[in-house]
Amino acid sequence: MKITAAKVxxxxxxxxxxxxxxxxDEGLTGLGDATLNGRELAVAxxxxxxxxxxxxxxDAHRIEDTWHYLYRGAYWRRGPVTMSAIAAVDTALWxxxxxAAGLPLYQLLGGASRERVLxxxxxxxxxxxxxxxxxxxxxxxxxxxxRAQSGVPGIGKVYGVASGDKPYEPADxxxxxxxxxxxxxxxxxTPRLFEALRAELGDELHLLHDVHHxxxxxxxARLCKDLEPYRLFWMEDAxxxxxxxxxxxxxxxxxxxxxxxxxxxTIWDCKxxxxxxxxxxVRCTVVHAGGITHxxxxxxxxxxxxxxxxxHGATDLSPVCMGAALHLDLAIPNFGIQEHMPHTAETDxxxxxxxxFEGGFMQPGExxxxxxxxxxxxxxxxxxxRAYLPVNRLQHDGSLWHW
Ligand code: GCO
Ligand code: MG
Numbered sequence: 001m002k003i004t005a006a007k008v009x010x011x012x013x014x015x016x017x018x019x020x021x022x023x024x025d026e027g028l029t030g031l032g033d034a035t036l037n038g039r040e041l042a043v044a045x046x047x048x049x050x051x052x053x054x055x056x057x058x059d060a061h062r063i064e065d066t067w068h069y070l071y072r073g074a075y076w077r078r079g080p081v082t083m084s085a086i087a088a089v090d091t092a093l094w095x096x097x098x099x100a101a102g103l104p105l106y107q108l109l110g111g112a113s114r115e116r117v118l119x120x121x122x123x124x125x126x127x128x129x130x131x132x133x134x135x136x137x138x139x140x141x142x143x144x145x146x147r148a149q150s151g152v153p154g155i156g157k158v159y160g161v162a163s164g165d166k167p168y169e170p171a172d173x174x175x176x177x178x179x180x181x182x183x184x185x186x187x188x189x190t191p192r193l194f195e196a197l198r199a200e201l202g203d204e205l206h207l208l209h210d211v212h213h214x215x216x217x218x219x220x221a222r223l224c225k226d227l228e229p230y231r232l233f234w235m236e237d238a239x240x241x242x243x244x245x246x247x248x249x250x251x252x253x254x255x256x257x258x259x260x261x262x263x264x265x266t267i268w269d270c271k272x273x274x275x276x277x278x279x280x281x282v283r284c285t286v287v288h289a290g291g292i293t294h295x296x297x298x299x300x301x302x303x304x305x306x307x308x309x310x311x312h313g314a315t316d317l318s319p320v321c322m323g324a325a326l327h328l329d330l331a332i333p334n335f336g337i338q339e340h341m342p343h344t345a346e347t348d349x350x351x352x353x354x355x356x357f358e359g360g361f362m363q364p365g366e367x368x369x370x371x372x373x374x375x376x377x378x379x380x381x382x383x384x385x386r387a388y389l390p391v392n393r394l395q396h397d398g399s400l401w402h403w
Contacts, residue, residue, distance in 0.1 A: 001026045001060040001100060006052045006092075008034070008044045011379035013346035015171060016040045016387055017318040019374055020047055020088035022096065024060050030096035031374060032088030033287045033320035036080055037171055038389045046085040050074075055089065061100075063093045067293045083265035083290045090291025091324050095369040104354075105324065105370045109296065109331035116361035117329040119313075119340035120145035120208055120233075124161045124168055127151055128189075128196050135197060135205075142359035145206035145233060145337055148197055152189045155395070156180045159212040159403065167344070170316060171387035179392045181214065181401050187223055194230035206233040206337075208259075213240045213402040214392075217249040224254035233337070234259040234281050234310065240402055241269070247278035259283050262312035266290060267298045274305050281310035281336050287321040288312075292328060299332050308336030315341045319351035323372035326355050326364035338362065350379050 005023040010016065018034040034043045051070060058066060070086045071077060098105040106112055121143040125131030131150040138146050149160035157179040162168040190209070197207055209232060215223065220238035227235065236259045239246040247258060261283035264270050273279045282302050289295050299309050309332065311325045322343075329335050340362060343351075353372040354365025365371045392403040 030092035032091035034088035105327035221253035224256035313339035
């Protein structure tokens with residue numbers, strides 16, 4: 001099966017997505033997600049200008065070889081732009097191979113290790129009462145695991161909290177919008193949120209929380225200790241993700257499980273964290289960590305060290321990424337949980353898919369391949385719109401902080 005063409009489709013059905021479509025001489029097509037929030041066109045150009053010319057005429061079945069051809073072959077390795085581009089090619093090739101075999105992708109990854117994929121939902125509110133209500137609402141939809149984020153008194157805009165009645169969308173403006181931050185206020189408030197949640201919802205529900213890299217190691221250790229009575233499923237991105245030593249310090253102080261990985265691009269970003277068992281969940285994704293081939297390598301390595309998976313699944317990863325992730329989630333032995341933020345109706349219409357939500361779990365579906373397609377005519381009606389993630393500044397002196 002030879003690759004005859006490949007094209008990059010950029011569309012904005014509510015938010016921007018970059019999709020790679022590979023065509024073959026057998027008439028089969030494969031899709032890969034290449035979306036990098038706020039830097040979409042860099043990946044589109046990397047693919048169109050540098051990768052696509054190298055794909056034409058290649059054997060679509062040689063997935064591993066193509067991965068190394070693009071990774072080693074570029075000489076300049078790693079980084080989110082390169083790895084998202086490689087991921088898109090890799091995902092499209094797995095989609096093609098599974099379609100050629102007439103099988104859903106999870107069958108090629110070893111078959112199902114479980115019946116269904118546990119997912120967690122996002123609850124956010126302007127204050128504790130509203131967050132508690134939102135958790136109750138999501139629980140009534142069947143979710144067994146819910147991430148809770150709340151506005152903090154005295155802070156204008158907090159990560160993960162939507163403005164007004166709109167669903168939360170991180171890329172919110174055509175230039176970066178400015179958020180404000182005060183660590184002391186956040187550290188005082190967050191234990192009260194989880195105290196209220198446990199008091200109202202009991203012990204059964206899995207509760208998660210995302211710090212979005214905003215604390216220093218010792219502040220994170222403090223928060224994790226304060227939250228121990230509420231038995232979190234995980235504390236996500238407690239500190240900036242670059243330095244494994246930060247996690248070592250947190251680990252020394254607390255038994256709250258730690259998760260990190262949405263900003264990682266290769267196994268080299270998390271090798272030390274995993275082999276030294278400094279984290280409990282690795283949250284890399286298909287799109288930002290080099291595709292199915294490389295993500296499976298990371299997850300298999302994690303399995304050796306009793307680290308489980310918790311793939312990032314925010315709305316800035318397209319349905320193509322979600323579909324591919326669910327097949328991997330179903331197949332791997334050390335699956336933990338999958339993030340699930342439903343896409344808008346416009347996005348779902350552009351990307352028809354076989355996956356579905358069923359009472360707190362998801363199923364990738366039985367369609368051959370990863371089961372996600374694109375309606376190109378509809379996509380063309382939503383042209384790209386520049387959008388940025390916000391930046392964050394400390395309230396007391398305006399220093400740029402981690403968003
Ligand atoms: C999450 C993430 C997202 C990111 C977003 C950035 O846990 O879902 O933190 O909300 O901020 O994916 O593009
Ligand atoms: Mg996160």
